[in-house]
Amino acid sequence: MSTTDALIQYRRDIADLKQRIKNRRLQVIGLYGTPILLVSSVSVGVIGKVYFWLHSDVPSAITNIFGGFLAFCVLATVVQFFAEFSVDTPWEDAKTSLKSLRLDLELAEERRILEARRLTPPAIERQSSYRERLPGEIARLRVESAHYRRLHLFMQWLLFVGSAAVSGVTAWYDPPQPAKGILIVLGSIVTVVTAASGYFKPRERAFNLQQTADSMEQHITALELGIAPYNYVDDEANMESFATTVERLRAEQRMREQQLDQPQQGQREVI
Structure with missing residues (x-):
C-alpha cells in the first residue's frame, strides 16, 4: 500500500468511527429515553385523570391520542430492546459503550498521527499537494461570498x-385603522432587518471572502505561469513562498472574520 493510500485509509477509519459514535449515541438515547418517556407519560396521564377528570370521563379525543402515543412508546421500546439484546442484532455496536468507541477513536487518531509522521513525504510534495487543494478552497470562498x-x-x-x-400605508389610511396592525408589522420588519444587517454584516463578509478568493487565485496563476513573485529558478523556493503567502492570506481572512464577529467597540480596539 502506498503512502497516500495508507493515510487515506486512516482517515476513512476515523470518519467511520465518528459516524459510529453518532449512531451509538442516538441508539443509547432511544434505548433509555423511550422507557423514561413511557413512564413519564403514564404518570402525567394519571395525574391528569386525578386533577381534571376524577369524577368524569376523559374526552374520547384525548384518550385516543394518549393511547396512540403510549402504544407507540411501547412498540419503540420493544423494538429497541430487541435490536440491542438479540443474538442477531441489526445494530453494529450493540452492547458497546460510548466510552469504548471514543477510546477507539482516540487510538485511531493517534495511529494516524504516528503513521503520518513516519510516512510524511518531502516538503516539496506536500506543498504541491497543498496547491492542488486550493481550487476547492477558492470555490468554497466564492460560494460563501455569493451567499x-x-x-x-x-x-x-x-x-x-x-x-x-x-409610508404608503400611513398615507393611505386616515385614521390609521385598520392599518395599525400592518404598520406595526412593517415597522418591526424594518427594525429587525436593520439590526440584523448591522450585526451580521453580510456585505462586508461577502467582500472579504471574494477578495481572499481573488488574491489566492492570482497567486495560483502567478505560480503556474512562473511570473513574479514566483520566478525563482528553484521550484522549491517558489513553492515555499507560495505556501507562505497563501497561509498569510487565509490568516488575514480569519482575522477579518473575527473582527466582524466582535462589537464595534471591540473592533476599534483590535484595529
Whole structure:
C-alpha cells in the first residue's frame, strides 16, 4: 500500500468511527429515553385523570391520542430492546459503550498521527499537494461570498419595501385603522432587518471572502505561469513562498472574520 493510500485509509477509519459514535449515541438515547418517556407519560396521564377528570370521563379525543402515543412508546421500546439484546442484532455496536468507541477513536487518531509522521513525504510534495487543494478552497470562498451577497441584497430589498410600505400605508389610511396592525408589522420588519444587517454584516463578509478568493487565485496563476513573485529558478523556493503567502492570506481572512464577529467597540480596539 502506498503512502497516500495508507493515510487515506486512516482517515476513512476515523470518519467511520465518528459516524459510529453518532449512531451509538442516538441508539443509547432511544434505548433509555423511550422507557423514561413511557413512564413519564403514564404518570402525567394519571395525574391528569386525578386533577381534571376524577369524577368524569376523559374526552374520547384525548384518550385516543394518549393511547396512540403510549402504544407507540411501547412498540419503540420493544423494538429497541430487541435490536440491542438479540443474538442477531441489526445494530453494529450493540452492547458497546460510548466510552469504548471514543477510546477507539482516540487510538485511531493517534495511529494516524504516528503513521503520518513516519510516512510524511518531502516538503516539496506536500506543498504541491497543498496547491492542488486550493481550487476547492477558492470555490468554497466564492460560494460563501455569493451567499452573503444574496443575503445582503435580500435584507436591503426588505428594508426598501418595508420602508416604502410604512409610508404608503400611513398615507393611505386616515385614521390609521385598520392599518395599525400592518404598520406595526412593517415597522418591526424594518427594525429587525436593520439590526440584523448591522450585526451580521453580510456585505462586508461577502467582500472579504471574494477578495481572499481573488488574491489566492492570482497567486495560483502567478505560480503556474512562473511570473513574479514566483520566478525563482528553484521550484522549491517558489513553492515555499507560495505556501507562505497563501497561509498569510487565509490568516488575514480569519482575522477579518473575527473582527466582524466582535462589537464595534471591540473592533476599534483590535484595529
